[in-house]
Amino acid sequence: MIWFLSAVLCLGALLFLPALQETLRRPLTESMRRNAPGGFAELSQGQTHYRWIGPLRGPVVVCVHGITTPSESFLPLAQELAEMGYRVLLYDLYGRGYSDYVPGLQDRAFLLQQLDDLLAYEGIVEDFILVGHSAGGAIATAFAAANIWRVRSLILVTTVGLHKPRTPMAEFRKHAHGIQDLILRWSYPIVARRYVKGVFSDPRTPDAVRQAQQAQLSRRGYMPSNLAAIRGILRDDFAEEQKLFNRQGLPVLAIWARDDVIIPPQTSGRLAELNRSAKQEVVEDAGHEVVYTHAEDVARLIAENQRRGL
Structure with missing residues (x-):
C-alpha cells in the first residue's frame, strides 16, 4: 500500500508540478511592452513584437531567432549589418520576447503563418x-x-533540421509521447535553465542578450512555447527542402561554429550531399550561439558572399 501511495504521489507531482510552476511565472504585461523597442503588429494568431535596424533604403534582411533566446539575440548581428547598409527586420516568435503566448503546437504551419x-x-x-x-x-x-x-538568398547559422539528436536525452525529447511526454514537461525547464546558465557563463555574450534571456526564464508561456516547438517543427527533417533549393537554384549559405556542442560536425557533410550548390563557412573558436558572440564574423561572411553573387 505504501508503495502504491508513493507511486500515486509521484505521478501527481509529474502531472501538476509543471502547471504550478507555470502559474507562478510572470505574464507579459502592457507596462512591459510600453518600454519595448520597436513596434507591435496585431496578426492573425496574436500580437507580434518587431523592430527595424538600419537605413530605410538598404537591402532587406529578415532574421528568425531560435526557440530559447528572443530576437535580442540577433541585435549584435543586425547592428553589424546595418553599418554595412542593410535594413534588418527582427521579430519575436510567439511566447518569446514581447510577443503573445499562443497555446498549441508550434509546427511549421504555425510558425510560417506568423x-x-x-x-x-x-x-x-x-x-x-x-x-x-x-x-x-x-x-x-x-x-x-x-x-x-x-x-x-537563405542564410542558415548553426541551423537545426539536418542532424539527428546527439544524446539519448535529445532523442528522448525529440520523440517523447505518452508518459515520456509527461516527464518531458517536468524535466525540460531544468534542461533549459542549465543550457541558459552555460550561455551566461560565456564572457562573449553581450549583456543585453544575457538580460533578455534571463527575463525569458521567468516569463509565463516561454517553457510551453519551447516544448510546443520541440513537439512541432524540431521533429522535422529538412533534407527534401535542401534538394529543392539545389534544383531551383536558391542561393544558400550555411555558417557553422567550430566548437558547436549542439550541431554535429558531420552536418555540413550532409548538407553538401543534399545541396551541392550551398556555400558553407566555419567560424573558428565559436559555439552554437555564434550569431551574437561572433556577430562581426557572421556579418562579414554574409556580406562577402552577397558581393560574390550568393
Whole structure:
C-alpha cells in the first residue's frame, strides 16, 4: 500500500508540478511592452513584437531567432549589418520576447503563418535575404521552400533540421509521447535553465542578450512555447527542402561554429550531399550561439558572399 501511495504521489507531482510552476511565472504585461523597442503588429494568431535596424533604403534582411533566446539575440548581428547598409527586420516568435503566448503546437504551419503575416503587415513581398539561427534556421528553411520565388538568398547559422539528436536525452525529447511526454514537461525547464546558465557563463555574450534571456526564464508561456516547438517543427527533417533549393537554384549559405556542442560536425557533410550548390563557412573558436558572440564574423561572411553573387 505504501508503495502504491508513493507511486500515486509521484505521478501527481509529474502531472501538476509543471502547471504550478507555470502559474507562478510572470505574464507579459502592457507596462512591459510600453518600454519595448520597436513596434507591435496585431496578426492573425496574436500580437507580434518587431523592430527595424538600419537605413530605410538598404537591402532587406529578415532574421528568425531560435526557440530559447528572443530576437535580442540577433541585435549584435543586425547592428553589424546595418553599418554595412542593410535594413534588418527582427521579430519575436510567439511566447518569446514581447510577443503573445499562443497555446498549441508550434509546427511549421504555425510558425510560417506568423512570419508570412508579419511580412504582409510590413509590406515585404519579395527580394529579401532570410536569415535563421538554430531552430530559426528550420523555420527559415521551411518558409523559403514554400516561398522560393520571394527569397533572394537563405542564410542558415548553426541551423537545426539536418542532424539527428546527439544524446539519448535529445532523442528522448525529440520523440517523447505518452508518459515520456509527461516527464518531458517536468524535466525540460531544468534542461533549459542549465543550457541558459552555460550561455551566461560565456564572457562573449553581450549583456543585453544575457538580460533578455534571463527575463525569458521567468516569463509565463516561454517553457510551453519551447516544448510546443520541440513537439512541432524540431521533429522535422529538412533534407527534401535542401534538394529543392539545389534544383531551383536558391542561393544558400550555411555558417557553422567550430566548437558547436549542439550541431554535429558531420552536418555540413550532409548538407553538401543534399545541396551541392550551398556555400558553407566555419567560424573558428565559436559555439552554437555564434550569431551574437561572433556577430562581426557572421556579418562579414554574409556580406562577402552577397558581393560574390550568393
